[in-house]
Amino acid sequence: MSFVTIFYGISFYVATLILFIGLAYRIYEYSIIPAPLKIPTPPAPKTKKGVAIRLFREVVFFESLFSATKWTWLFGWLFHFALLLAAFRHLRYFTDPVWFWVSWEIVQAAGHYAGYMMLFGLLGLLGRRIFVDRVRYISNPSDYLMLILIISIAFTGLLMKWFHTDIYAVKMFFIGLMYFQWSELPSDFVLLLHLSLVLLLMIIFPYSKLLHAPGLFFSPTRNQTDNARDQRHIADWAKRIESKK
Amino acid sequence: MAVKEFKKPTLKEYSSIPKLVESATSHLAPFKSKEDFQKSLGYPGELVDNWEEVALDKMGDLLKKYRSLRVYMDSCIQCGACTDKCHYYLGTKDPNNMPVGRQNLMRGVYRKHFTLPGKYFPKLVGAVDLTKEVLDDWYSYYHQCSQCRRCAVFCPIGIDTAEISMAAREIMDSIGVGQKYCNEIIGKVHKIGNNLGLPKPALADTLEGLEEDVEEEIGVDVKFPLDVKGSDVLLVTPSADFFAEPHVDGLIGYAKVFHQAGISWTLSSHASEAANFGMFIGSYDNMKKLALRIREAALDLGVKRIVFGECGHAWRVAYSFLNTLAGPFDFLDSKYPVPQHICEVTHDLINKNVLQFDKTANDGKIITFHDSCNVARASNMGDIMGGQFSLPRDIIKATTNNFYDMDTETIMEKTFCCGGGGGLLTDDLIELRMKGAQPRMEALKRVVEDHGVTHMAAICAICKSQFSKAFQYYGFELDQIISLHQLVGDALIMNKKEL
Ligand code: SF4
Ligand code: SF4
Numbered sequence: 001m002s003f004v005t006i007f008y009g010i011s012f013y014v015a016t017l018i019l020f021i022g023l024a025y026r027i028y029e030y031s032i033i034p035a036p037l038k039i040p041t042p043p044a045p046k047t048k049k050g051v052a053i054r055l056f057r058e059v060v061f062f063e064s065l066f067s068a069t070k071w072t073w074l075f076g077w078l079f080h081f082a083l084l085l086a087a088f089r090h091l092r093y094f095t096d097p098v099w100f101w102v103s104w105e106i107v108q109a110a111g112h113y114a115g116y117m118m119l120f121g122l123l124g125l126l127g128r129r130i131f132v133d134r135v136r137y138i139s140n141p142s143d144y145l146m147l148i149l150i151i152s153i154a155f156t157g158l159l160m161k162w163f164h165t166d167i168y169a170v171k172m173f174f175i176g177l178m179y180f181q182w183s184e185l186p187s188d189f190v191l192l193l194h195l196s197l198v199l200l201l202m203i204i205f206p207y208s209k210l211l212h213a214p215g216l217f218f219s220p221t222r223n224q225t226d227n228a229r230d231q232r233h234i235a236d237w238a239k240r241i242e243s244k245k
Numbered sequence: 246m247a248v249k250e251f252k253k254p255t256l257k258e259y260s261s262i263p264k265l266v267e268s269a270t271s272h273l274a275p276f277k278s279k280e281d282f283q284k285s286l287g288y289p290g291e292l293v294d295n296w297e298e299v300a301l302d303k304m305g306d307l308l309k310k311y312r313s314l315r316v317y318m319d320s321c322i323q324c325g326a327c328t329d330k331c332h333y334y335l336g337t338k339d340p341n342n343m344p345v346g347r348q349n350l351m352r353g354v355y356r357k358h359f360t361l362p363g364k365y366f367p368k369l370v371g372a373v374d375l376t377k378e379v380l381d382d383w384y385s386y387y388h389q390c391s392q393c394r395r396c397a398v399f400c401p402i403g404i405d406t407a408e409i410s411m412a413a414r415e416i417m418d419s420i421g422v423g424q425k426y427c428n429e430i431i432g433k434v435h436k437i438g439n440n441l442g443l444p445k446p447a448l449a450d451t452l453e454g455l456e457e458d459v460e461e462e463i464g465v466d467v468k469f470p471l472d473v474k475g476s477d478v479l480l481v482t483p484s485a486d487f488f489a490e491p492h493v494d495g496l497i498g499y500a501k502v503f504h505q506a507g508i509s510w511t512l513s514s515h516a517s518e519a520a521n522f523g524m525f526i527g528s529y530d531n532m533k534k535l536a537l538r539i540r541e542a543a544l545d546l547g548v549k550r551i552v553f554g555e556c557g558h559a560w561r562v563a564y565s566f567l568n569t570l571a572g573p574f575d576f577l578d579s580k581y582p583v584p585q586h587i588c589e590v591t592h593d594l595i596n597k598n599v600l601q602f603d604k605t606a607n608d609g610k611i612i613t614f615h616d617s618c619n620v621a622r623a624s625n626m627g628d629i630m631g632g633q634f635s636l637p638r639d640i641i642k643a644t645t646n647n648f649y650d651m652d653t654e655t656i657m658e659k660t661f662c663c664g665g666g667g668g669l670l671t672d673d674l675i676e677l678r679m680k681g682a683q684p685r686m687e688a689l690k691r692v693v694e695d696h697g698v699t700h701m702a703a704i705c706a707i708c709k710s711q712f713s714k715a716f717q718y719y720g721f722e723l724d725q726i727i728s729l730h731q732l733v734g735d736a737l738i739m740n741k742k743e744l
Contacts, residue, residue: 026319033312036529038565039405041397041622042658043630058401068326068399076324076401128325133265135325137340138349140371142362143323207362212402215320220313221394221403226625228565229582232572237310238529 004187005173008195012177015202022206027214034235035220044226051225058222072128079121085114086157093171094178115158122151146208149201156194163190251676254336256719260687262329269339270680274385276673278423285432286531289421296420297375301358303419304351304412308359313408318355320402321345327396327404332661333389336680341386344396344406350382351409380422387413388424389677391667392525392558393618398658410667411527418526426671431522434535439484439518445471448514451487459497465739467497467504470511472546478503478510479543481519481563481584482554483706491727492709495555498730499587501737506599508590510552516542519559520706524566525668536562536570539584549578552585555728557617557705558666560586564624582628588704589626591733592636595643602736604646610700611647612732613692614638615685615712616660617705631657637704637729644736649696655688663703665711675714682715689721702729 057063066073089111091102165188176183280290327344334342356363356372363372392407433442452469486496503510516539523532574583626632634657664681692698712726
């Protein structure tokens with residue numbers, strides 16, 4: 001077992017633990033904090049089904065962002081959609097046998113071109129951060145670094161088109177990690193760079209603004225039903241004040 | 246402290262997004278609350294010695310009580326989509342008045358004290374300590390937010406800056422830094438029952454005067470009952486309706502509607518205020534205490550329904566929070582929602598053909614309608630989606646012949662706040678108020694020029710007062726702002742009751 005394999009093997013275990021436990025803990029935290037008052041924004045659905053539809057539209061189309069600014073919407077949406085396509089393409093490294101639809105030509109090709117789309121979206125977002133005075137004003141170093149990190153991941157991913165690596169060995173490495181039967185990771189520079197950046201992203205996820213992903217589902221302005229008059233909505237801590245009196 | 250002169254903004258043909266000017270309104274902050282007012286609300290009288298510690302404790306406490314606060318502190322992508330959505334940014338150009346800029350004043354402290362990256366890499370993530378300067382910025386800019394929630398509509402995560410402003414004000418109150426205007430008013434309601442500190446005899450006098458005026462004008466004996474036990478309806482209305490123009494014409498309108506529909510109703514001297522400033526300062530306790538007065542009045546008077554008059558944030562508290570704060574209302578007539586808005590009552594009566602109108606009575610006016618932020622973005626009417634937009638417009642169309650909406654980007658859920666909401670309707674913030682009114686004034690100017698609009702109707706006491714000032718300031722006439730129920734009252738065909 002090479003040092004590289006051991007190092008990355010352990011790192012992926014650690015990063016995966018941090019990502020999943022960190023995220024699970026955040027979600028747990030969000031779920032136990034009550035929303036003591038009804039604060040949905042319009043158009044506020046009256047039913048749970050309506051809320052589900054609303055969240056679906058927010059997650060899939062970024063509806064509110066669309067009404068706010070078309071450029072940010074375009075760049076942001078392209079980036080996220082590309083991320084999804086790229087993730088589909090990458091599934092072939094983690095499934096054995098490869099899920100049938102993942103091996104479809106169209107999924108693989110889309111995943112590849114998504115890399116460029118992702119770069120386009122991310123560069124657009126970076127451009128806005130640099131050139132729009134309002135967005136520049138609110139940007140911290142971490143906001144730039146986050147974009148640069150993801151841009152680098154996309155870029156190194158695309159680079160592997162030219163700097164070939166033994167894809168099959170990479171796959172065996174990850175499958176090996178999943179089934180605790182380790183196998184060697186090729187030590188090609190671009191690949192290792194790509195993987196290192198992904199590791200970093202996994203680790204900072206639960207500690208960064210990437211929490212907007214679970215955050216949206218817990219956002220009371222978006223996930224509440226508008227039925228305050230029909231149903232009494234009261235938090236536990238508020239009930240306790242009540243019974244004291 | 247005198248309020249400084251400031252340069253008057255000019256209204257542009259089309260609104261545009263201004264380039265930011267740092268610290269443009271850092272000099273603006275409302276007067277601070279005096280010691281006795283602070284104490285009467287259960288807050289320290291002045292800045293406590295270990296204020297940083299107390300403030301952080303309070304913040305930790307609120308982060309556990311309000312999911313909105315916690316999730317919104319974590320989830321902002323700093324995408325900038327909200328940066329041009331706040332009327333105060335558009336009017337003042339101060340980047341701390343961009344919703345996310347405003348949030349970041351608290352987010353910096355949150356990151357420093359409640360997150361790992363902020364603790365170990367403060368520079369990287371913009372984490373800061375809660376210093377005196379930061380506290381001053383909080384006081385200044387969390388009182389430059391009218392909690393109108395326009396930003397929340399556009400944010401991809403639904404981050405509501407109002408939630409953060411409210412939390413910030415609650416934290417500041419808890420260390421003894423309160424705002425004079427809000428806290429004085431809340432004190433008055435706790436003690437007397439309304440924002441103006443109008444005691445029962447004075448109220449009774451005013452209402453009697455109104456009865457005489459109306460009788461003289463239209464020859465119909467329209468009553469303005471006070472504390473009449475056994476009435477069907479308890480009307481809770483903002484106290485400005487009792488005497489201020491143009492509010493009082495709204496009150497006359499409600500009275501005529503009740504009279505004509507034969508609904509027995511009463512005002513209450515105990516709950517003589519619809520407004521609930523407890524919301525503005527983010528205080529659940531104070532908000533609850535104020536809301537309970539309404540419950541007590543309803544029980545005491547033995548009414549069957551509760552109806553709210555025209556008031557924006559009051560309707561938010563009524564519609565969205567009253568059941569939570571002072572419910573359950575199972576002692577009222579379950580045929581009606583609790584509470585109801587006067588527009589719901591009027592609308593229903595129009596639909597049932599109980600009310601007849603002579604629209605020509607309003608022919609001298611060409612109307613536009615201002616959606617008040619708290620009605621538009623924090624409540625509903627008629628239990629249909631968007632009812633808070635359609636019901637008032639239906640009523641206007643039923644009572645007038647000439648109605649034009651303003652630019653669609655500035656109405657309904659995208660409406661601009663009048664500039665005086667959220668506890669900012671005070672003379673010490675006049676510069677902010679006038680600058681914040683600018684986006685609304687620009688939209689109004691357009692319909693005035695394009696359609697000859699002469700009057701703007703509103704259903705909020707704060708909007709009406711604010712516009713009375715802003716209209717004069719921007720070259721309109723003071724009396725161009727009217728109550729929606731003035732249109733109703735003026736066009737309603739009154740037949741004398743046959744006994
Ligand atoms: S729109 Fe929402 S996520 Fe974007 S900067 Fe504003 S508050 Fe943050
Ligand atoms: S709630 Fe209204 S006033 Fe406050 S930041 Fe948002 S848009 Fe501005």
